[in-house]
Amino acid sequence: MTFVERARSFGAVLGLLIAASGVFFAPSALAALTIEIIGTGAKQIPVAIVPFRAEDGLSQKVTPVIGADLVRSGVIKLVDAGGLNPPPYEPQDINYGTWRSRGADAIVIGSVAPRSDGRYDVQFRLMDAQKQVQLAGFAYTASAAQLRLTAHKIADVVYEKLTGDPGVFSTRIVYVVKQGRRFDLQVADADGFGAQTVLGSNEPIISPSWSPDGSRIAYVSFEQKKPVVYVQSLLTGARRPVANFWGSNSAPSWSPDGSRLAVVLSKDGGSQIYLVGADGGEAVRLTRSSSIDTEPNFSPDGKSILFTSDRGGSPQIYRMPASGGQPERVTFEGSYNVSPRHSPDGKAFTFIQRSGSRFNVATQDFATRQVQVLTDGALDESPTFAPNGRMVLYATEVRGRGILSAVSSDGRVKQRLVSDAGDVREPAWGPLLKQ
């Protein structure tokens, strides 16, 4: 863990404007998932978060969300920030000796001020308790409905400054909830908050996949009494079938430039991997085997595709050029290795490995071929990396109910996203979006 040494000068507060538009709803009414944290990182950075000036009267307080985000990462712990009168809101108010004696390496201070247009100015500074300098400082303009997102963005900045890795607290996840005979495709914040149904159906929905720019989701819907691949815009809600050939159509995976999808089709017999345009069109065949070839996943550089195949007798993970061509087998431990997904840096992949009757999340490094099993559930499925590569989100089962869990890529920190109803499955973690 390294502090990023380059501190911003005291007065330099960058403005990051969040313009208000459209209709909003209160996210608190929609909370569907709550998070339990199991385990912590080897070394945790102690941080004090002082409640922001004037946030007390807000329906959505900012600092509790920042704190919950940072704690959830497992690599940051909170230092008691209470009992100071008056609490510091500006750098000149800080008595650094007090914070050092409380064990804080860094201090988050800030304020919320209502504007005449009904929105709020939110500003914060991250201060280094040892060097007594500012590490980051930003100002935001946010509507009441955007305060939670603003808090996630502040947590992203704090996390990145303290760990060197991008924060992913303001990213989103997609997953499927099954309740009775009903299937809902839902999009939520990375902390499970603010879940919204983007597609409801009485037939199954599986394999959602984010477009690289986070604006569209590809998925498999059975609403036509067979698996068909759709792409749906989150901006407009418009959707269209992009692979609806004779037979089954499934397992969509976006090319990194967002122009194409690798899909699995059975139109020529068996289950084989093809490319189609992100808007549909002709399918170009990539694999030619008499075995099952499925679960394609593009490498981040777009040059290769990982997939599951039973061409060697048992399901194993293979890699081939993105234009097709000779695949090479990449998993060798065990008789069942499936559901490969690249890490964001392309140096490793996560997958499901069966050992005995258990199915667990594992990662494998491409260079060393070293496998690390990260989970110990009985029926873990569908692993998906956080866009900073630090966590893997997956589906598991607890007492017969489907839930989502996340595990840090070193296996030390585990989180459980507990749903208030139904079976939750098929998660996919959305991309980091440019600010």
Added chain:
Amino acid sequence: MKRFRFGLLGLNIVILAALAACSSAPTKEQSGAAVEDRKPGGPPTVVDRPPVVPVDPATTRPLSPDQIGSAALRDPKNILSKRSIFFDYDSNLVKDEYKPIVAAHARYLQQNGGTKMRVEGNADDRGSREYNLALGQRRADAVRQMMQLLGAKPDQVETVSFGEEKPRCNEAAESCWSQNRRGDIVYQGE
């Protein structure tokens, strides 16, 4: 959707189909799946991330009802009313006990050249959903291949897979899993 050409036996089918149409209104299962528009509290927009908008209701086309086949297909005493072929674990081999069922349907297709069906493959729920979808597809393909060998035309049988998504039984036990490893025969219009 292509119109069906009636073969020599077409007239019979038309009559039987008409009788069938008189005697039974379409059941709920025959209609397409409803895909609903859900708006949890209004359209959301968060400015610096793409907003999420629920989709409009999708229209689904029910399969054409003009080919509801012979009453034989629904006569419980007729082998054609048997529609499920069960498989062993990790196998797509059609077992001897199910071959007469596949053969009877192949014969029916051969005799009714305008009739079409889907074979829906299924798998038990252990492991990857997409891999299980492919396993179900392989089972459906095995049934189709046998039907073709016995005289059905390639375009009469579409094979699709539901993978582990449509379990007939929901417990974690072999007695249950074995019911989920199956291929189901569904005629067009049913």
